[in-house]
Amino acid sequence: MAVNSTPILCRFQYDCHIRLFDVDQADDMDAVAAKCAAHIVGRQVASQPDKILRVRRTTDDDNAPPFPRDMTVEAAELTRFEQLDVYFDVA
């Protein structure tokens, strides 16, 4: 694992599994979503080309607001093995 990377758990909308990915501190949320999607969308979850992907913290009631798309992992203060929802949203 690179010094500046953080392992996160990805809860990707419609997926069956919780995934594990390394994200960089400098990654913004679009980059985080893209890193996750590269291994999921078109493999086990159908693509939705007319939608964008948003990222939010996983919470018990699934109502956390999405992170701003340009917010970095560092700014969001994501911690090791933090669980994130990655979900489709209107463009």
Add this chain to the structure above:
Amino acid sequence: MALLERSEWYDLARTTNWTPKYATEDELYPADMSDPYGISTEEWETFDEPYKVTFREYVAVQREKDTGAYSVKTALQHSDYYDVADPAYLSMLKMHYGAIALSEYAACQPDARTARFSKAPGMRNMGLFAFLDEMRHGQIQLWFPHALVRKDRQFDWAHEAQHSNNWAVLSGRHLMDDVMMTRDVPTCAIMLSFAFETGLTNVQLVGLSEDAAKVGDHTFSNLITSIQSDEARHAQIGTPVIEIMVRNGKKAEAQQALDIAFWRVWRVFAILTGVPMDYQFPLEKRAMSFKEYMHEFVITQFQRQILDVGLDRPWYWDHFLDDVENHHHCQQCGIWSWRQTVWWNPTAGVGPREREWLEEKYPGWNASFGTYWDVVIDNILNGRDELAWGDSMTAVCNMCQIPISHRPGPEWRARAHQLDYEGRRYSFCTPVCKWIFGTDPVRYKDHHSIVDRMYSGEIEPPTFDNILKYMGCGEVSEGGRDAHDYAWIEAYRTQPQAAE
């Protein structure tokens, strides 16, 4: 000289407790091995096994069983059955042998512990017989697949699996270490004998033997029947233990032991039994779905047994019923997609006819699990094989060590249940696995899952290829591929509407 009837001498012959003169009672039977619950020796001496057997009878019967099983194997050794058997069925055999053979051998240890440390003389006898049972089960389930290694190297995992760090093995080993290798005698009796064997595996072996016979594998069928008849006996060690504990004010402790073990065993059992029943066995040979089996033999019958011994059904019963609907389907998705991580060749089991059956047995399957397989099928149909494989890691439960998964599709129910303990973050598949951790964090906190090992330096660098190597894939034999090399996809080409 006329022999006495067994009933005339059996009770006397097993009354073998004595008053120690050269050691104290506590030295002879340390509490952490024999009884951490402080129940009197007199109470333990009331242990009365329902199934009685003498050593002479045991030896005679076991000899007969071994002769029967080995005779069938010898008689059929020149048959070409294993050359022509359905690859999905062979995969079930490989999965079974790798998961079970050395686990049976390991089970000798708790049974030997019972034979030495139980304060109940009758239980010591039963423990000794169980120890000999498990030794036989280990031997026979290594010997039978050994003959198949020359046909298919993946059968070598019957012996190798438990010496590896394959993710599926880590799961089974964590379970076995918890419920049978590291528990005192009475707790182990509840966890192994009652929750594990009475609750789940004993009846399952009957079904497995019948299913093997249906597909023409009389060698394996006889092997399993031979094992099941032992299990039916030693599975009865737990019931009198629970009755003694309940009678002596230790119901809460017995209940907790049951609740922990039943869930832990269930999580692995569902993969080893549910996946074969609903995906690996040929459609026309299936007598019932896994869910139907669970409702008839476990949810109804075992629940009755739990109540009969004076305990309550586990607190998480609703979670359990939900898991019966979902868990093995999730793991089938994962095992097939990450088939390079296992030692057998998983079958997809999702051709058009199979999907109709799954939808009938599990209403809503197509709208949830079907969405997952739709993407897979579309990729294979269109020649995108490279996308029909998992290529990254899933999160793994820090208790059951199984990939954290739940129903896919619109319901989107997968979720890690997390907690922080002494500065470390733990992730669990369900509230139940999280609860088990909370019952004794010191017991569980230091174990590293395969995911933890990626970040502890044990797998360095933690690339996917290195992880496969660490798990033994490509070392003992090649990892899995689709059991039928995608032949099942042809049904979608000839019936395109079926894929819609």
